Every structure is written in structure tokens, then in C-alpha cells.
Amino acid sequence: xxxxxxxxxxxxxxxxxxxxxxxxxxxxxxxxxxxxxxxxxxxxxxxxxxxxxxxxxxxxxxxxxxxxxxxxxxxxxxxxxxxxxxxxxxxxxxxxxxxxxxxxxxxxxxxxxxxxxxxxxxxxxxxxxxxxxxxxxxxxxxxxxxxxxxxxxxxxxxxxxxxxxxxxxxxxxxxxxxxxxxxxxxxxxxxxxxxxxxxxxxxxxxxxxxxxxxxxxxxxxxxxxxxxxxxxxxxxxxxxxxxxxxxxxxxxxxxxxxx
Amino acid sequence: xxxxxxxxxxxxxxxxxxxxxxxxxxxxxxxxxxxxxxxxxxxxxxxxxxxxxxxxxxxxxxxxxxxxxxxxxxxxxxxxxxxxxxxxxxxxxxxxxxxxxxxxxxxxxxxxxxxxxxxxxxxxxxxxxxxxxxxxxxxxxxxxxxxxxxxxxxxxxxxxxxxxxxxxxxxxxxxxxxx
Numbered sequence: 001x002x003x004x005x006x007x008x009x010x011x012x013x014x015x016x017x018x019x020x021x022x023x024x025x026x027x028x029x030x031x032x033x034x035x036x037x038x039x040x041x042x043x044x045x046x047x048x049x050x051x052x053x054x055x056x057x058x059x060x061x062x063x064x065x066x067x068x069x070x071x072x073x074x075x076x077x078x079x080x081x082x083x084x085x086x087x088x089x090x091x092x093x094x095x096x097x098x099x100x101x102x103x104x105x106x107x108x109x110x111x112x113x114x115x116x117x118x119x120x121x122x123x124x125x126x127x128x129x130x131x132x133x134x135x136x137x138x139x140x141x142x143x144x145x146x147x148x149x150x151x152x153x154x155x156x157x158x159x160x161x162x163x164x165x166x167x168x169x170x171x172x173x174x175x176x177x178x179x180x181x182x183x184x185x186x187x188x189x190x191x192x193x194x195x196x197x198x199x200x201x202x203x204x205x206x207x208x209x210x211x212x213x214x215x216x217x218x219x220x221x222x223x224x225x226x227x228x229x230x231x232x233x234x235x236x237x238x239x240x241x242x243x244x245x246x247x248x249x250x251x252x253x254x255x256x257x258x259x
Numbered sequence: 260x261x262x263x264x265x266x267x268x269x270x271x272x273x274x275x276x277x278x279x280x281x282x283x284x285x286x287x288x289x290x291x292x293x294x295x296x297x298x299x300x301x302x303x304x305x306x307x308x309x310x311x312x313x314x315x316x317x318x319x320x321x322x323x324x325x326x327x328x329x330x331x332x333x334x335x336x337x338x339x340x341x342x343x344x345x346x347x348x349x350x351x352x353x354x355x356x357x358x359x360x361x362x363x364x365x366x367x368x369x370x371x372x373x374x375x376x377x378x379x380x381x382x383x384x385x386x387x388x389x390x391x392x393x394x395x396x397x398x399x400x401x402x403x404x405x406x407x408x409x410x411x412x413x414x415x416x417x418x419x420x421x422x423x424x425x426x427x428x429x430x431x432x433x434x435x436x437x438x
Contacts, residue, residue: 074262074278079333083282084266086273091330127330152333 071179072172073163075131077156080144085154090179093125096197099160099170101132102142106188107169113190115148120190123205126176133157173197180237261432267322268405269355272432274425277328283320284337284356321357326429338387338410348392348415351422353429355409360438362406370400373430374409378423381413394419403437 027048034046048054075087075097089095100107113119114130122128130147132138134157147153159165163172163181171193173183183200187193191208198206236242261272266281273279323337329350335341339352346352362368376396385395387410396411409430413422 071275076262076264079280079282081282083280084264085280086262086264086278088276088278088330091276093330 072174072181073159075129075154075156075159077131077134077154077159080140080147080153080155087129087152087154089129089174091176093127094123094176094182095127095129095174096122097159097163097172097174098128098130098193099132099163099165099168099172100130101168102139102146104168109189110169111146111148114151117148117150119208121194121206121208123203126205128152129154131156131159133160169193171197173201175201178232178237264324264326267357268403268436268438269322269324269357270434270436271324271326271429273326274328274428277326277425277429278331279324279326280331281322281324284323319359321359323357324353324355326353326355327351328425339412340388343386343388343390343393343412346390346393346412346414349418349422350414351426352412353409353426354411355407355433358406358408360404360406363401363404365406367399368401368406370398371402372400373402373433373435374398374400375427375430376409376411376423378419381411381419381423386412392416403435405435405438407435 031046034043072089072095074089076085078084087095089097098110100110120128128151130151130153132143132153132155134155137157138155140155143153143155163184165172167186170186171184172181174180175182183197185193185196185200187196194206194208198204231237261274264271264273264279264281267283269281271279271281325331325335325339325342327342327346327350329346329352332341332345337354337356339354342352358368376398381394381396383389383394385397386393387395392415394413394416396409396413398409400407400409411426413419413426415422
């Protein structure tokens with residue numbers, strides 16, 4: 001009999017502790033909700049009973065909305081044959097836009113390299129599009145003469161304006177899945193431009209002889225894809241400054257707030 | 260937001276993930292230049308520049324429009340030869356091929372207005388170039404006094420319902436001016 005009474009006493013004591021814990025947790029939740037919406041109209045401010053210390057309050061942390069991502073514009077124009085075209089720059093694979101003109105001496109090296117495209121390597125699936133200014137500012141017949149039959153050429157003054165091209169030759173790399181410009185610049189030949197693109201995008205497939213890359217274990221690929229998804233969902237895209245900043249010297253404003 | 264593509268009296272409002280081309284049939288290096296396809300895949304498509312055939316007096320080229328949700332190769336046949344080989348299950352290709360005015364009023368081109376394809380109207384037997392898994396659709400019609408053939412290829416039967424919805428959306432945003 002004594003043993004039963006002792007056991008019941010212990011059980012009741014444990015239940016009392018449990019109920020007290022639940023009540024405290026409930027009070028904390030109510031306090032948090034009150035902080036969020038202020039409670040129903042006429043509700044007094046949240047306070048604890050006299051003698052009980054108030055829970056720590058933290059002002060809501062307002063985070064800036066991630067900057068909207070501007071998708072690289074499509075190229076709208078005509079081909080040297082007079083075909084009206086709209087070329088999509090984003091999609092499953094990337095697009096490299098090579099802005100050339102018929103009269104520029106430096107561009108001649110690119111036109112010649114395009115005529116023998118064996119030396120031009122791109123990441124798998126990527127597309128190379130040569131863009132000259134439109135027929136109102138460019139000689140269509142000269143472009144037709146320079147353009148290799150295998151090169152995809154579009155005459156579009158609008159594309160030069162859309163991509164703010166400062167002059168020719170100029171190259172812009174667009175990442176297909178995100179539609180973002182991931183690299184741009186100029187060079188005297190495709191080999192120079194390829195090195196630039198490889199540095200800007202981190203993709204060695206732009207460099208000759210590197211198209212065969214070592215395969216990665218499936219787990220690495222999955223992990224990489226998940227990290228990319230989560231970063232992009234948080235508004236951090238390839239090339240974001242925050243990815244290259246030293247955490248030790250990052251401004252306080254950049255500190256991550258954990259709740 | 261749609262990107263407008265217009266030429267030869269044909270205007271197409273392209274959805275964000277579509278691209279398109281409108282050209283004249285038979286131009287050198289353009290549609291009609293794919294001489295032969297020896298197998299599946301881009302590498303198997305053998306393309307050769309074809310000298311333009313001389314036009315007879317009064318003869319003219321007519322436009323062909325290609326719209327797709329994948330990169331269109333520069334060299335394509337009127338009915339997508341050279342492009343359909345590159346399609347995956349989530350891709351679709353729309354070809355709008357115009358014919359000469361002598362076809363207006365014939366029984367083949369009697370239906371009036373742009374067709375609105377239904378999923379049930381697609382089948383492998385309609386494909387010009389049969390590829391496993393793909394479905395095709397073909398209709399002849401006249402709109403604005405101009406005779407056309409609409410040819411659509413879906414990359415995969417599994418996505419047929421969704422792809423047909425995309426195709427209908429493109430066709431709804433397509434207008435043809437009178438000849």
C-alpha cells in the first residue's frame with residue numbers, strides 16, 4: 001500500500017512539472033503572437049505577473065526583399081537571309097552572344113575563327129549566337145559574306161541596346177536556367193574570350209581540350225543542385241557579391257539573423 | 260509577357276520560353292535545305308547548301324513559320340526536319356506553312372480559321388518523320404484568304420495535355436493579315 005502511494009505521489013509530481021512546462025511554453029507563444037499582431041482591439045500590452053521577469057524581447061528584423069532577377073532579353077531581329085527571328089537566350093542550356101560588326105578590324109579574327117569552328121568549344125548544349133547591328137546600321141551583304149554557313153547570325157540593333165554593348169567585338173554569356181548574364185567582356189580572338197568566359201563562369205568547357213570532364217559522384221551532384229536551389233530561392237545567384245566576401249571582414253549588416 | 264514575331268503578314272506572340280522564325284520557303288541555307296537525314300540526332304542530319312531554284316514568271320516563295328520551346332536550328336525543313344530530332348519529351352514544335360493562292364477554295368483547304376488542336380487529334384501516324392515517343396498533328400485551312408498547313412509535333416505523349424495547352428496558347432496569339 002505504501003509503495004502504491006509513493007508511486008502515485010511521484011507520478012503526480014511529474015505531471016505537475018509537465019503541466020507547468022506546458023503553461024510556460026503557452027505563455028511564450030502568446031507573447032510572441034502578441035508581438036506580431038498586437039492582439040485584438042483594446043487588448044492591453046502583454047505583461048507578465050508581478051515579480052515574474054518578462055521574456056527577452058527582440059524587435060522584428062526587417063530583411064530587404066531580394067532584388068528581382070532580370071532575365072536576359074531574347075534576341076529579336078533578322079538573319080542575313082531575311083528570316084525574322086526571336087532567339088531565346090535562356091532555357092535548359094546557356095547562350096553565348098558574340099557581338100560583331102562587318103567593318104571592325106578586330107572582328108575579322110572572330111569571323112575567320114567562326115569559319116573553322118573546330119577551335120570553338122562551348123559547354124555541352126550551349127549555343128553560340130553572332131549578333132550584328134540591324135540592317136539600318138550594318139551591311140547585310142557584308143555580313144552574309146563574312147558569316148560562315150554554320151554560324152548562327154542575327155542582325156539586331158535592339159540586342160546591342162538591350163545588352164548595353166559598348167563596341168565590337170564583345171561577348172556576353174547568359175546562364176540558361178537562371179537567364180542571368182554571368183560573364184561579359186572583349187578580347188582579340190576567341191581563345192582570349194574563351195579564357196575570359198571560363199574565368200567568369202567557372203566552366204572550363206569553354207577552353208579547348210576540356211570538354212571531357214571527370215564525372216562526379218551522384219551524391220555530390222545532388223548536394224550541389226540542392227545548394228544551388230536553396231541559394232537561388234534566397235535570392236543569391238551566381239556572381240553575387242556575398243559569395244566572394246570574406247566572412248571575417250563582412251559588414252555587420254550582413255550578419256545572418258538566426259531566430 | 261509575349262515577344263512579338265512578325266513578318267510576311269504573320270504575327271505571333273511568343274510566350275517567354277518559346278522562340279520562333281519566319282522565313283520564305285526555298286531560300287538557300289534556310290528551310291528546305293536539309294537534303295537528307297541518315298539517323299537520329301543533330302550529327303546525323305546532313306545539310307548542304309542548295310542553290311536557289313529559279314522562279315518561273317509569276318512564281319513566288321511563301322512563308323513558313325516555326326515556333327518551338329527549344330532552340331531551333333538554323334537549317335530546318337518546312338515540317339521540322341532537322342529540328343524534331345533534337346526534341347525531348349517536354350518540347351513542342353509548331354510549323355505554319357503557307358501555300359499558293361491557287362489552293363484557296365480547294366477541298367483540302369476548305370476549313371476556315373486557325374485550328375484549335377485537341378489532345379485526341381495527335382497521333383504518331385501524323386508525323387512526317389516518325390520518331391519514337393513523338394506525336395503529330397496536321398490540318399490544312401484557310402485564314403484571311405491565305406491557305407496554310409498547321410503541323411505540330413509533341414516531343415512526348417506523357418506531357419501531351421500540357422504541351423497542347425502551350426500550342427493552343429501560341430496559336431491563339433497568332434494572326435494572319437489578308438494577302
